[in-house]
Amino acid sequence: MTSIHKIELMAPAGNFESLQAGIDNGADSVYFGVEQLNMRARSTVNFTIDDLPEIARRCEVKNVRSYLTLNTIIYDHDLSVVKTLLNKAKEANITAVIASDQAVIAMARSIGMEVHISTQLNITNIETIKFYSLFADTMVLSRELSLRQVKSITSQIEKEQIKGPSGKLVEIEIFGHGALCMAVSGKCYLSLHSHNSSANRGACKQNCRKKYTVIDQESGFEIELDNEYMMSPKDLCTLDFLDQVIDSGIQVLKIEGRGRAPEYVATVIKTYREAIDSYYEGTFSKEKIVVWMEALNTVYNRGFWAGYYLGQELGEWSEVPGSVATQKKVYIGKGTHYFPKAEIGQFKIEAYDIKIGDKILITGPNTGAQEMIIEEMYVNDSTAEKATKGDDCTFKLPFRIRMSDKLYKIVEA
Amino acid sequence: MVIVTLQRDKCIGCNYCVEMAPLQFQMSKKDGKSVLLHSQNAKGFFTLKSHDHSIAESVELAAKACPVKIISVKET
Numbered sequence: 345m346t347s348i349h350k351i352e353l354m355a356p357a358g359n360f361e362s363l364q365a366g367i368d369n370g371a372d373s374v375y376f377g378v379e380q381l382n383m384r385a386r387s388t389v390n391f392t393i394d395d396l397p398e399i400a401r402r403c404e405v406k407n408v409r410s411y412l413t414l415n416t417i418i419y420d421h422d423l424s425v426v427k428t429l430l431n432k433a434k435e436a437n438i439t440a441v442i443a444s445d446q447a448v449i450a451m452a453r454s455i456g457m458e459v460h461i462s463t464q465l466n467i468t469n470i471e472t473i474k475f476y477s478l479f480a481d482t483m484v485l486s487r488e489l490s491l492r493q494v495k496s497i498t499s500q501i502e503k504e505q506i507k508g509p510s511g512k513l514v515e516i517e518i519f520g521h522g523a524l525c526m527a528v529s530g531k532c533y534l535s536l537h538s539h540n541s542s543a544n545r546g547a548c549k550q551n552c553r554k555k556y557t558v559i560d561q562e563s564g565f566e567i568e569l570d571n572e573y574m575m576s577p578k579d580l581c582t583l584d585f586l587d588q589v590i591d592s593g594i595q596v597l598k599i600e601g602r603g604r605a606p607e608y609v610a611t612v613i614k615t616y617r618e619a620i621d622s623y624y625e626g627t628f629s630k631e632k633i634v635v636w637m638e639a640l641n642t643v644y645n646r647g648f649w650a651g652y653y654l655g656q657e658l659g660e661w662s663e664v665p666g667s668v669a670t671q672k673k674v675y676i677g678k679g680t681h682y683f684p685k686a687e688i689g690q691f692k693i694e695a696y697d698i699k700i701g702d703k704i705l706i707t708g709p710n711t712g713a714q715e716m717i718i719e720e721m722y723v724n725d726s727t728a729e730k731a732t733k734g735d736d737c738t739f740k741l742p743f744r745i746r747m748s749d750k751l752y753k754i755v756e757a
Numbered sequence: 758m759v760i761v762t763l764q765r766d767k768c769i770g771c772n773y774c775v776e777m778a779p780l781q782f783q784m785s786k787k788d789g790k791s792v793l794l795h796s797q798n799a800k801g802f803f804t805l806k807s808h809d810h811s812i813a814e815s816v817e818l819a820a821k822a823c824p825v826k827i828i829s830v831k832e833t
Contacts, residue, residue: 379788379789380769380790419770422770422789425770540773540824542771545770546769547825
């Protein structure tokens, strides 16, 4: 089955910077956590319940759908806060909730809120889709399925006309890009065992990303492993076979990364936006893929592989503890003023220096993540080639900056 | 004196402190986060000062179990 409508590109938002970066770079929808009951309770500064109206407002302006993730394990003491979160989300006009616990699913349905089934529920077959279609309009499949299995599910939804509560056919969502983990659908106990810190309450310590050796306790020999980071998979990337992904009949492509920086969200969303549009225009080509992959390589990644979509027998493991991105950002200073008529931004340089020709990145809660190259600049009110620590530096900017914005220089990693 | 502090806003509501020290901690049904009983709030840091040294062991277990390390215990 080939999709008639363009697939939806879903961006992660860990804070307002990333939310704006996703919206500005072509996301059709965004997902985010509020307070503690989401799978990134530890790693990001989550939004608060009072941010819901502002999130919804920013999304509505650009016709972007907004999804609240509420997908951890839920205990009795959480039920009241779940109810409050759902009510506030509905009030604020948030589009849907991404849920895994049956309590959240039931409570959301009882107030008429659209439900999406989280990958935490590990959906791997059509009968499970039928079961959850009583409650949910969109379902995220297990990350461990092959595209052949995905296609079989989407075909059967169409054939058997499996519809969600909205009366429309159930939509299938899969992960398109970002971190994978060694546990099936993220249901991992490693962090809980080692640090009493449950991944299933959003507090994963990421200890799978570290280097380990295995020691034979009887002989004391260290067992040599072919791979040094044998529990840390490379990051998922589906861009080079996006045509096959779309042909599998999915409707939503999710980009992982609520813990990642705004420029990561900007680059990945912009790249996938171009690739998706290019597919529908009939211009998706090997030459373009090379350029897109270069862009994806500039931001945080552990090396890429295709996940399980193409039917590999085993995972591919990372060769490094962190990122192999080809670029990195260096903090330079902060925004101090913007002259709207002249379209000039002023920055205080607080570290290192910047010069004409440098590629810069400006991030902020309203600015998102904007990249550009400096073509001319003024330092302390006169033209200059370079600005160093302590200088007040101004240059032309095609967009507004705010006092809280941060200025970075992009350099080769 | 035993001084226990809870930086409440960072709580992820895992419930371990209640398991370790049920007489000092409770889960709030209002916001799903831990409550340090009989404590005073100073800018989000909730502090309990107690002359009862018998609580030290259990609150220290709670501090050790806390996955986000927001409980501290001092004994003087």
